[in-house]
Amino acid sequence: MTPAYHFDWGVVFANIGGLAKGLEITLEVALVGMAVALLLGLPVAIARLGRFRLLSWLANVYTQVLRGVPLFVFLFWVYYGIAALLSIALKPFTAATLALGLTGSAYMAEVYRGGLQAIDPGQREAALAMGLNRAQAFRSVILPQAARIILPPTVNVFVGLLKGATFVSVIGVADMFYLAQIVSLRTFTPFELYSVAGLVLVAVTTAVAGFVFVLERRLSRGRVAI
Amino acid sequence: MLLGGFRLAMLIALAAIVLAVLAGLVVALMRLSPWAPLRWIAFVYTQLFRGIALYVLIIWVYFGLAVAAGVNVAPIPAGILTLALLNSGYLSETFRAGILAVDRGQREAATALGLTPVQSFRSVIAPQAMRVVLPATGNQLVDAIKDSAILSVIGVPELLHETQRLAQFYFRPFEFYTIAGGMYLVAVFVVSFLFRILERRLAHESPVRMPRGRLFGWRGVFPGTPTPGDIEPTR
Numbered sequence: 001m002t003p004a005y006h007f008d009w010g011v012v013f014a015n016i017g018g019l020a021k022g023l024e025i026t027l028e029v030a031l032v033g034m035a036v037a038l039l040l041g042l043p044v045a046i047a048r049l050g051r052f053r054l055l056s057w058l059a060n061v062y063t064q065v066l067r068g069v070p071l072f073v074f075l076f077w078v079y080y081g082i083a084a085l086l087s088i089a090l091k092p093f094t095a096a097t098l099a100l101g102l103t104g105s106a107y108m109a110e111v112y113r114g115g116l117q118a119i120d121p122g123q124r125e126a127a128l129a130m131g132l133n134r135a136q137a138f139r140s141v142i143l144p145q146a147a148r149i150i151l152p153p154t155v156n157v158f159v160g161l162l163k164g165a166t167f168v169s170v171i172g173v174a175d176m177f178y179l180a181q182i183v184s185l186r187t188f189t190p191f192e193l194y195s196v197a198g199l200v201l202v203a204v205t206t207a208v209a210g211f212v213f214v215l216e217r218r219l220s221r222g223r224v225a226i
Numbered sequence: 227m228l229l230g231g232f233r234l235a236m237l238i239a240l241a242a243i244v245l246a247v248l249a250g251l252v253v254a255l256m257r258l259s260p261w262a263p264l265r266w267i268a269f270v271y272t273q274l275f276r277g278i279a280l281y282v283l284i285i286w287v288y289f290g291l292a293v294a295a296g297v298n299v300a301p302i303p304a305g306i307l308t309l310a311l312l313n314s315g316y317l318s319e320t321f322r323a324g325i326l327a328v329d330r331g332q333r334e335a336a337t338a339l340g341l342t343p344v345q346s347f348r349s350v351i352a353p354q355a356m357r358v359v360l361p362a363t364g365n366q367l368v369d370a371i372k373d374s375a376i377l378s379v380i381g382v383p384e385l386l387h388e389t390q391r392l393a394q395f396y397f398r399p400f401e402f403y404t405i406a407g408g409m410y411l412v413a414v415f416v417v418s419f420l421f422r423i424l425e426r427r428l429a430h431e432s433p434v435r436m437p438r439g440r441l442f443g444w445r446g447v448f449p450g451t452p453t454p455g456d457i458e459p460t461r
Contacts, residue, residue, distance in 0.1 A: 069407040076386070077400075081399050166281045170379060177285060209276060209277040
C-alpha cells in the first residue's frame with residue numbers, strides 16, 4: 001500500500017482557467033478536423049463512385065488504408081514520421097487536426113457514398129431528362145436528398161473525432177490532460193485533475209452521442225419505406 | 227521486438243473481446259428482461275461505455291483512481307479490463323438486436339414443446355442469433371485491435387509502445403511508424419477475412435438463407451464497409 005492519498009480539490013479551482021482553455025483546444029481540434037473531413041470526404045466519395053476506374057480504385061485504397069490504421073498510430077506517424085521524412089517541424093495542433101481530418105475524411109467518404117447510393121437512380125435520370133446538366137442534377141436533386149440520410153452517421157463520425165481529440169496531448173497539444181499532467185507533477189494531485197478532465201470529456205462525448213440517438217429516432221420516424 | 231509487441235497487441239485485443247462478449251451477453255439479456263430496474267441499469271451501462279473515450283477511461287483509471295485508492299494495477303490487466311468494458315457496451319447492443327432478430331415464433335414453439343426459458347434460449351434462440359451477430363462481433367474485434375494501440379500510454383509493451391521505443395533509439399520515426407501502421411493494417415485485413423470465412427461456414431449450415439458478402443476484394447474484407455451481412459442495432 002502506498003501512503004494515504006490526500007485529496008485537494010482546491011487545485012482544480014486554482015487551475016480552472018487552464019482547464020477551460022484546454023477544453024476549448026480539444027473542441028477546436030475536433031471541429032477543425034471535422035471541417036477537413038467534411039470537405040475532403042466528398043471528392044473522395046465522388047471519385048469512388050465515378051466512371052474513372054483508376055480514380056475509383058485510388059479512392060477505395062485511400063479509405064480502406066486510413067480506416068484500417070489506428071488513429072492513435074496515424075497521429076504519431078504524421079507528427080514524427082512525416083516531420084522526419086520532409087524535415088519540417090509540424091506544430092502539434094496542425095499535426096493533430098491533419099491526422100483527425102484525414103482519418104475523418106475516409107469515414108466521411110463512406111458516409112457520403114452510402115447516402116449517394118441510396119438515392120434512386122430514377123431521380124438522376126429524371127433530372128437529366130429535364131435538361132439539367134450532370135453538375136446541376138448532382139447539386140440540386142441528388143445532394144439535398146442524400147443530406148437527410150447522411151446526417152446521423154455524420155454526427156457519429158464527429159463523435160469518433162471527438163474521442164480522437166481526447167488523446168492529442170500525447171504529441172504535446174496543450175489540452176486538459178496536458179495541463180493535468182504538468183500540474184499534478186508539481187502538486188501530486190493526479191486524481192482530482194484527471195477526474196475533472198475525464199468527467200468533462202465524458203459529458204461532452206456522451207452528450208453528442210445522445211444527440212445522435214435522438215436524431216436517429218426522429219429521422220427514422222418520418223422515413224417512408226420504399 | 228516489433229513482432230513481440232504485435233503478438234501482445236493481438237492477445238490483449240482477443241482477451242478483451244472474449245470478456246466483452248460474455249459481459250455484453252449479460253447486459254443484452256438484462257436489457258430484454260421483464261424487470262424494469264434491470265433494463266435501466268443495462269441501458270445506462272450501454273450508453274456510458276459507448277459514449278466514453280478509451281483514452282479518457284484508461285488515463286483516469288490508471289493515473290487517477292489507482293493513485294487515489296493506493297492500489298497498484300499492472301498495466302496489462304488494467305488495459306484488458308478497460309478495453310473489455312468499452313467493447314461490451316457496443317456488443318450488448320449488437321446482441322440485443324441479434325436476439326430480437328430471431329422470429330418470435332421460434333421461442334413460442336420452443337415453449338410449446340416444453341422447453342424451459344433457459345433451454346429455449348440456449349438451444350433455439352442463441353444459435354440463430356449467433357449467425358446474425360457474427361459480422362458485427364468481427365468488426366468489434368478489429369476495433370479492439372486498433373484501440374489496443376492506446377494502451378501504450380500506460381506502458382503496456384504492445385506494438386505502438388515498442389515502435390516508439392525503437393523509433394527513438396534509431397531515430398528513424400518515419401520507417402518505424404510506417405511499418406507499425408502496415409502491421410495493424412495486415413492484422414485488420416486478416417481478422418476481417420477470417421470472420422468472413424466463418425460467416426460463410428455458418429451460412430452453409432443455416433436452414434435460413436443468409437445474404438453473402440464478397441470473400442475477396444477490398445470491399446468485402448475490410449471492416450466497417452457495409453456488407454449485406456452487417457446488422458444495424460435497432461432501437
